[in-house]
Amino acid sequence: MTDKTIDDPEIEEVDLWVSGTEEAEWDVYSTDEGAQKMRLEETGARLTEQLGSVVTDDYDLDDIITEDERMIINMGPQHPSTHGVLRLQLELEGEMIRRSKCVIGYLHTGMEKTAETLTFLQGPTNVTRMDYLAPLHNELCFSLAVERLLDIEVPPRAEVIRILMTELNRIASHLVAMATNGMDIGALSIMTYGFREREQILAFFEKTTGLRLNHNYIRPGGVAADLPPGWRADVSDICDTITGRLTDYEDMLKENPIWVGRTRGVGVITAEECRAYGITGPTLRSAGVPWDLRKAFPYSGIENYEFEVPVGEHGDVYDRYRVRIEEIIQSVGIVRQAADAMPKGDFRIDDRKVTPPPRHRIDESMEALIHHFKIFTEGFRVPAGETYVAIESPRGELGCYLVADGTGKPWRMHTRAPSFYNLQALPIMMADSVVADTIATIASLDPVMGDVDR
Amino acid sequence: MSEDLRERFPEAEWIDSHDQDVVRIAPDQLLEFGNVVHEAGFEVLADVTAVDWYRTRTPRFDVVVNLLSMQHRRRLRILVGVPDGDPVVPSLVPIWPGANFGEREVYDMFGITFDGHPDLTRILMPDDWEGYPLRKDFEVGAVPVQFKASHQVN
Numbered sequence: 001m002t003d004k005t006i007d008d009p010e011i012e013e014v015d016l017w018v019s020g021t022e023e024a025e026w027d028v029y030s031t032d033e034g035a036q037k038m039r040l041e042e043t044g045a046r047l048t049e050q051l052g053s054v055v056t057d058d059y060d061l062d063d064i065i066t067e068d069e070r071m072i073i074n075m076g077p078q079h080p081s082t083h084g085v086l087r088l089q090l091e092l093e094g095e096m097i098r099r100s101k102c103v104i105g106y107l108h109t110g111m112e113k114t115a116e117t118l119t120f121l122q123g124p125t126n127v128t129r130m131d132y133l134a135p136l137h138n139e140l141c142f143s144l145a146v147e148r149l150l151d152i153e154v155p156p157r158a159e160v161i162r163i164l165m166t167e168l169n170r171i172a173s174h175l176v177a178m179a180t181n182g183m184d185i186g187a188l189s190i191m192t193y194g195f196r197e198r199e200q201i202l203a204f205f206e207k208t209t210g211l212r213l214n215h216n217y218i219r220p221g222g223v224a225a226d227l228p229p230g231w232r233a234d235v236s237d238i239c240d241t242i243t244g245r246l247t248d249y250e251d252m253l254k255e256n257p258i259w260v261g262r263t264r265g266v267g268v269i270t271a272e273e274c275r276a277y278g279i280t281g282p283t284l285r286s287a288g289v290p291w292d293l294r295k296a297f298p299y300s301g302i303e304n305y306e307f308e309v310p311v312g313e314h315g316d317v318y319d320r321y322r323v324r325i326e327e328i329i330q331s332v333g334i335v336r337q338a339a340d341a342m343p344k345g346d347f348r349i350d351d352r353k354v355t356p357p358p359r360h361r362i363d364e365s366m367e368a369l370i371h372h373f374k375i376f377t378e379g380f381r382v383p384a385g386e387t388y389v390a391i392e393s394p395r396g397e398l399g400c401y402l403v404a405d406g407t408g409k410p411w412r413m414h415t416r417a418p419s420f421y422n423l424q425a426l427p428i429m430m431a432d433s434v435v436a437d438t439i440a441t442i443a444s445l446d447p448v449m450g451d452v453d454r
Numbered sequence: 455m456s457e458d459l460r461e462r463f464p465e466a467e468w469i470d471s472h473d474q475d476v477v478r479i480a481p482d483q484l485l486e487f488g489n490v491v492h493e494a495g496f497e498v499l500a501d502v503t504a505v506d507w508y509r510t511r512t513p514r515f516d517v518v519v520n521l522l523s524m525q526h527r528r529r530l531r532i533l534v535g536v537p538d539g540d541p542v543v544p545s546l547v548p549i550w551p552g553a554n555f556g557e558r559e560v561y562d563m564f565g566i567t568f569d570g571h572p573d574l575t576r577i578l579m580p581d582d583w584e585g586y587p588l589r590k591d592f593e594v595g596a597v598p599v600q601f602k603a604s605h606q607v608n
Contacts, residue, residue: 035575045547045572054551105578112563113588148472275497275524278552289524296527387472388520388531390500401518403505416501416520424555453578 038072038089038101050091050099052428055273069093077106081184081439084449088426088438095434100427104420107453115413119379120146123410125216127400130415131451132213133176136169137393138415139218144299145389145402146220149382152354157345158222159301164235164338165208165217166300166391167331171242172201173394173446174324174331178249181321181443185262190252197242204234221355222348235339239332249325263318267429267441270315277428278421281396282327283445286312286319293392304341305334317444327394353380379408388416395419395446419451459494463487471531478533485544487532488519492549496521496530499546502556504536504564508590514538515566519546519553536566545571563588 038050048054071092077085085106091098115126127142128135140162147154154162179194202212207228209215217224253259269279271287284291292309294302310326312319348355356375361368382404390399399416422445429441460468463483469476479487501520508514515536522529534543545568546553557568558577565586568574576583585592 035581036577049551049554049572105576105580108578110587113592113594117594151472276551278499278501278550291524296524297529385472386476386505387474388501388529397500397522399501399520401501401503401520405510412505414501414503414518416503420555420559421501421552424552 036103038091038099040072042099047099050101050427050431052100052431055276055428056270058432070098075438077103082442083180083447084452086423086442086447086449086452088442090430090435090438092435097430097433097435097438100430100438102423102426104423104449104452107449109454111454112412112414115410117409119408120220120382120410121375121379123413124219125214127413127415128214128216129450130417130454131393131395131398131419131448133173133448134169134394134398135214136166136218137391137398139216140166140300141389141391141393141398141400141415142402142413143218143220144391145387145400146382148387148389149385149402149404150220150354150380151383152221152349152351154222154349155346156301156343158347158349160338160342161223161227161347162218162300163302163305164335164342165205165223167334167338168201168204168235168238170331170394171328171335172198174328175201177324177394177443177446178321181317181440181446182253182259184439184443185259187253187256187259190249193245193248193252197245200238200241204231204238207231207234219348221351222346224348226347227342232339235335239336242328242332246325246329253321260318262437262440263321263444264316265314266317266433266437267444268314268316269425269429273425273428274315277424279396279425281392281394281418281422282320282323283315283422283425284396285310286323287315288313293390293397297390299389299391302334305337307331307334317440320444381406381408382410390416393418395448395451396422415454417451417454419445419447419449420454423447423452459487459490462490469533474529474531476531476533478535481534481536481543484532484534484546485549488546488549491521491530494523495525496523496528498522498524499550499552499556500529502546502553502560504560504566504588506564506588506590512537515541515564517543517560517566541566542569543567544569545574547571562586565589 042050073090073092074087075090076082076087087103089101089103111126111130115123118126123142124139127138130138175194175198179191182190205215206212209217269287271289274284274287288311290309290311295309307330310323312323356372357368362372384404384406386403388399388401390397396418397416398418401414402410403412405411425445430438463479465480467478469478500522503518505516505518506514513535517534517536519532536543543566545557548570555577557571558574560566561568561574562576562579563586579587
């Protein structure tokens with residue numbers, strides 16, 4: 001039996017750190033851990049940023065409120081309605097959001113660094129994994145940048161195939177946006193509808209490219225393979241199904257009082273704020289700006305197709321949903337035009353520097369075999385230079401900044417991810433609204449975390 | 455418009471890069487240049503990034519700013535050379551608030567500091583990460599493999 005007591009000087013004092021008991025002068029947010037966290041008290045530019053009132057100060061919550069009534073809560077990164085691993089820090093006053101901050105990087109895999117170790121031919125396998133809901137747009141953007149540095153033009157059939165595939169991809173992506181937006185608010189039927197129609201498009205992608213996602217189909221110099229036999233029937237089937245079922249979606253959501261009540265006037269952003277923050281895509285168009293890169297800086301012959309740029313009026317969640325639905329209709333039109341206009345000819349460029357020799361040549365010619373081997377192991381050289389190419393992805397301006405130094409691998413490949421820049425809109429949209437609206441707001445922005453973190 | 459700019463910034467170097475307007479200016483002129491082109495109609499900052507020219511060029515870094523003018527349907531790219539020893543450029547957040555995330559990413563990946571940025575912290579990497587991953591002297595696969603000494607079933 002020991003007779004040591006707490007007062008016994010022989011007992012060593014244990015150096016324990018207890019959360020929340022820091023010394024008075026110690027600023028925990030300035031240390032290495034927690035620098036990205038939202039501070040209890042913010043001042044100056046950081047405060048206006050988090051209140052979302054940098055451009056227009058439309059904040060009207062009562063600021064004279066005691067500290068006890070404020071609370072900072074974490075939402076995510078493991079939250080089902082953050083569409084991946086987005087983490088939000090929200091300062092609440094009761095049910096109202098006072099300020100907010102997004103913390104990202106939970107899905108960062110260093111794809112831009114990886115791109116520097118891959119050849120230009122392997123590049124699309126890497127970029128296709130960034131925005132996993134619009135992989136073909138990523139591939140197209142990268143391929144266009146490489147082609148501009150190489151100064152080559154792809155054959156007409158390849159261009160039309162590219163438009164056909166990317167527009168189908170846009171429909172699939174918007175269907176997911178609509179489905180998940182509905183699911184987050186509680187409209188579960190629309191979720192099953194959206195994914196059902198998307199499945200049909202993905203089945204066609206699988207038939208054409210071999211994979212449902214991450215296709216590596218659009219490559220520098222054209223596309224990887226020609227369209228499969230029977231593609232015309234498949235595509236027209238998809239178009240008919242989507243146009244037929246759009247009425248179902250309209251019946252379900254367009255004038256549904258619960259849906260309209262949850263989305264009208266929620267998550268509002270103005271055109272001026274969109275421009276200041278570089279926010280593009282359906283979010284910008286919902287604020288009434290008819291800006292679409294397919295019209296402004298046409299690529300892959302998209303200027304030869306007839307389509308309109310739908311715009312909203314109020315810049316709220318409902319308008320963003322409407323813009324996406326209208327864009328599905330426009331994209332179906334483009335897909336039909338592309339299928340009708342499909343020219344005959346090569347699906348990839350007939351330039352042996354970029355394109356491997358055809359399969360039958362490998363069987364009969366040693367040189368062709370060596371050539372095939374070299375192009376897939378070493379790749380092709382791209383002349384030194386730099387360029388920025390941007391296309392309209394379902395989420396906005398998707399850009400690729402590519403720097404080549406004359407070797408077979410890019411010196412630097414940077415992707416201007418639309419979701420990354422669009423996330424900056426969240427504090428603007430969410431400040432001064434209730435917690436329940438955050439979910440509708442995030443879903444309407446349609447961020448893809450693979451695209452944000454890359 | 456570009457004639458006017460040429461006169462106002464005689465030291466700026468204008469480059470035609472595959473039919474795109476590119477201008478290279480000194481870091482101390484960046485803010486002034488930014489204000490002028492913002493007034494001239496480049497209301498959107500599309501992207502901020504950087505390139506590391508390790509052992510190939512001096513100054514070592516290029517900060518790349520891609521601007522977009524929706525009213526004129528034009529693009530303009532600004533290149534700013536940044537030396538290795540003291541990598542500091544003025545922040546463009548006061549002109550284009552949307553530069554916030556882009557500059558944080560460049561700071562995170564290249565260690566370039568943006569003077570006047572409201573919240574210059576790491577954005578993609580953990581707060582306590584050492585080094586700047588997109589620098590050319592940051593090795594790929596430098597992270598030690600965990601649990602490699604664990605028990606293996608034959």
